[in-house]
Amino acid sequence: RGRRLSHCAAAPARPSFGIAFDIDGVILRGRSPIGGSPQAIRRLYSDDGTLKIPFLFLTNGGGVPEHKRALELSDLLGVNISPAQVVHGHSPYGDLVKRFEDDLIVAVGKGEPASVMAEYGFRKVLSIDDYSSHFKEIDPLAPFKKWKVGQPDCKDFMSEKMHPPYDVYQERVKGVFVVSDPVDWGRDLQVLCDILSTGGLPGNGKGDQPPLYFSADDLEYQAAFPSERLGMGAFRIALESIFNQVNDVPLKYTSYGKPNPFVFKNAANILEKIVMDMYPNSQPRNEVQDHQFSTIYMIGDNPKVDINGVLKAGPPWSSVLTRTGVFRGNDNDPKFPADLVVDTVDDAISCILEKEC
Ligand code: G3P
Ligand code: MG
Numbered sequence: 228r229g230r231r232l233s234h235c236a237a238a239p240a241r242p243s244f245g246i247a248f249d250i251d252g253v254i255l256r257g258r259s260p261i262g263g264s265p266q267a268i269r270r271l272y273s274d275d276g277t278l279k280i281p282f283l284f285l286t287n288g289g290g291v292p293e294h295k296r297a298l299e300l301s302d303l304l305g306v307n308i309s310p311a312q313v314v315h316g317h318s319p320y321g322d323l324v325k326r327f328e329d330d331l332i333v334a335v336g337k338g339e340p341a342s343v344m345a346e347y348g349f350r351k352v353l354s355i356d357d358y359s360s361h362f363k364e365i366d367p368l369a370p371f372k373k374w375k376v377g378q379p380d381c382k383d384f385m386s387e388k389m390h391p392p393y394d395v396y397q398e399r400v401k402g403v404f405v406v407s408d409p410v411d412w413g414r415d416l417q418v419l420c421d422i423l424s425t426g427g428l429p430g431n432g433k434g435d436q437p438p439l440y441f442s443a444d445d446l447e448y449q450a451a452f453p454s455e456r457l458g459m460g461a462f463r464i465a466l467e468s469i470f471n472q473v474n475d476v477p478l479k480y481t482s483y484g485k486p487n488p489f490v491f492k493n494a495a496n497i498l499e500k501i502v503m504d505m506y507p508n509s510q511p512r513n514e515v516q517d518h519q520f521s522t523i524y525m526i527g528d529n530p531k532v533d534i535n536g537v538l539k540a541g542p543p544w545s546s547v548l549t550r551t552g553v554f555r556g557n558d559n560d561p562k563f564p565a566d567l568v569v570d571t572v573d574d575a576i577s578c579i580l581e582k583e584c
Pocket of ligand 1: 249250251252285286287288289408443445447448449458459529
């Protein structure tokens with residue numbers, strides 16, 4: 228086990244604890260920091276700006292490559308966040324590259340879903356915006372839409388529209404990856420039903436369903452609006468209900484993200500690497516031992532997702548529930564009780580540092 232810090236400010240030895248922060252509803256609402264998050268995060272750094280307490284962001288959100296999100300967070304929080312400290316819902320998609328080698332895949336969601344997948348190493352990726360644009364009349368409602376498609380993930384949208392980079396009329400889509408919250412639900416539900424019902428070739432009769440992945444299954448999450456917003460889980464329910472009505476075989480899919488326990492195991496391994504970078508001379512990881520942290524705190528706002536995930540993952544995970552997001556209760560969540568309930572992320576850090584240092 229790692230040794231306990233005698234005093235966190237001095238940081239003489241590797242800390243025996245780590246912290247995972249949820250983003251939406253804990254650190255940010257929309258793009259605005261909440262709950263004193265910049266101050267809370269700064270408390271984990273020394274005066275000279277070096278990392279003192281190992282931490283990462285463990286969010287079910289995403290839509291941009293991890294290095295880009297690290298820059299955004301650094302900017303918003305006023306500290307230096309490294310890409311290794313950002314774990315998105317879609318981060319584990321990188322492990323699937325080998326399975327799809329040179330296959331054509333479609334990436335769905337807000338932001339830059341195709342860039343995200345390309346950076347993981349997928350070679351033939353089209354965003355659903357790009358893909359749909361090559362099928363005339365695939366979305367009968369398109370003429371009634373007042374927005375312009377193609378930003379920001381397809382800079383050469385017009386030329387790509389004329390010359391598809393891949394032969395989308397002959398080549399089947401072999402995998403669909405929902406990277407982030409879908410933007411144009413109506414068009415996406417239609418086009419995904421087409422791809423998934425036809426064996427990956429819209430307009431060509433029925434065929435076997437290609438694999439479908441969701442990076443998370445959040446029914447709702449906390450954004451800038453006062454009440455929760457529908458998340459990827461809500462989109463999954465819509466797609467699954469419609470697909471099952473228009474097909475004889477039910478939709479098959481895999482969902483990643485919290486509360487899956489493997490997400491927490493992966494995060495623990497990443498925190499271990501972070502602490503090894505901070506203290507390169509500390510004892511190497513004992514393979515027999517599952518972890519070297521005595522406690523890893525998950526600070527989250529969503530009982531069903533963040534706290535449930537900790538309950539499933541077990542030790543060394545410990546949960547802290549804030550009141551700045553989905554959870555607003557006075558006491559604890561009755562179904563997924565947290566180890567500690569506080570008002571804000573800054574309060575959470577106060578409690579953790581008081582206990583550990
Ligand atoms: O779209 C993001 C949302 O589903 C959850 O994000 O940071 O609360 O896990 P987070
Ligand atoms: Mg959240």
